[in-house]
Amino acid sequence: MARERGLTLPAEAVRAMRTELPDLADAVVAAIVEEVPDYRDAFSGPMGQTISNAVRLALGGFLTLAARRRPSDRRTTVLATEGSYQLGRGEARSGRSTDALLAAYRIGARVAWRDLSSTAVRHGVGADVLAGFAELVFAYIDEQSAAAVAGHTDETETTGRVRQQLLDRLTELLLEGAAPDDVARAAERAGWTPPTTLTAVLVPESQVRAVDVSTATLRAPAVEEGDALLLVPDARRPALLRTLAERGAVAGPAVPWLEVGRSVRRARRARALGLTLDTEAHLPTLVLHADEDALADLRARALAPLADLRPVTAEKLADTLRAWLLHQGRRDDVAQALFVHPQTVRYRVTQLRELYGDRLEDPDTVLALTLALG
Missing domain, CATH: 1.10.10 (Arc Repressor Mutant, subunit A)
Known part of the structure; x- marks a missing residue:
């Protein structure tokens, strides 16, 4: 007999569950694919085998926990938790959300409990023991899903920090007017697709969140006298100006992306002269006050x-x-x-x-x- 938290399961029931484990893992995977849209194409890619292995490892870890007889068996459940953590990191890299991840764990828990409880009943497990068994199943799933979410969060934060550093470096090179080859390499490292044009925008820092611009917009790391400097790719100027109106912003001209320094200088000059919104509406003033x-x-x-x-x-x-x-x-x-x-x-x-x-x-x-x- 096996004991865990006061739970006693017949050894033959545990052996039967272990024998049925491959079929149960396949059933879990099939249910996830059917019920979670984000996973319908996942198993055809490189993450498919990783997810399947994580399911098998998690189920195996649970059976080890349910039948634990010696402290060394704890290593198997630790490996299962590590597998869930790494699964979460992989899912973040694949672009799937924690909502999809948690949905997959909920479905997995339901399918696993349905099959495992049926096997337990067939081997004479009574109602009291079955209730304890259910508690163990769902506590274990909670532990695994928490590990997966932690992995997802860590990967997202790490990836976000690293990419932001690369984007900051790209922005600095653009503002410095660095050699085109150096800027192009920085863009590639940051995973940023060069646009045709960039438009420099100075906007009060308090208004940045309210400005609806492209997700590919670059932002200079430093704030300039209360203004954030944004480099907006391939901006549709009328729409951009409507967005910036009444926000105390100033937009330079759209220029070839490697020449964005020209747009930045004009926007800064307009700001220094107290001009707002569209620098191209103030060209005579800008020219007149150039010196x-x-x-x-x-x-x-x-x-x-x-x-x-x-x-x-x-x-x-x-x-x-x-x-x-x-x-x-x-x-x-x-x-x-x-x-x-x-x-x-x-x-x-x-x-x-x-x-x-x-x-x-x-x-x-x-x-x-x-x-x-x-």
Whole structure:
């Protein structure tokens, strides 16, 4: 007779169960395949034999536990638990969830209990012993399923950490403008498929989760003054801009993926100028402010004729000159833009002609003034 936690099973019942073990393992596998969609194709691949072996090992470990007579038998149940743990890791690598894994264990427990209890009854096991036997079966299955979930969790966390490190390294190389071959190798190691384009997006860190972008999006490891830097692959720009709207984000241009540094620089420049959302809607401002020192010198030179005027007068004339240039001298349009009478525009333009003379007809002067007043 065998004893475990007060359970006594006839030795002949245990021997019969062991004899029936291969058929029981096949029945468990068949039930799992039929009832868990995620496993319907699993047994045709390399994981199939691993799963089948884990089922047989788990059932064998249980029978050893039920018939244990000496401490050394514990090694078999330890091996079964290790097998379940490794099964969980393999299932994580195969992309199956813990829900599917636990469903498989539940079905396995049901099928195993049905067959094992039938064998026990055939060998005269009474109701009291049968109840204890049921408790042992389901406690053992709980132990094995917990080991499998632990393996799945460990594999997921380990794989996630390693892959994230590889993605971080890829992102760093892209931002550094590293050699294309080095970047391509980093992408391959990270399992990241290069897109046609990448778009740099600066978004407040608090808004990152709310931004619905591709799962292949890269994120720079460091936060830039409260902003997260995202590199979005093959973005559909209208949809991207709708997603980013009202979130204080700024999106650079879509560029060939190996040239994403250009998109990053433009997004950073727009952020520094206080611009938001679409950098391509602010190209004149970005160009104009590309060299602030040069812009200051240009303004000082181009607006020198106004320097000696009273500040209020100089400001009014500068506004008029800007509108006059933008509206190509159309007096009524200038008046409407400035909310003044056309006669006021005529008066101010006369003042400007006195200050600038023939230079207002010179293309180079007109270009300088347009940039200075931009």
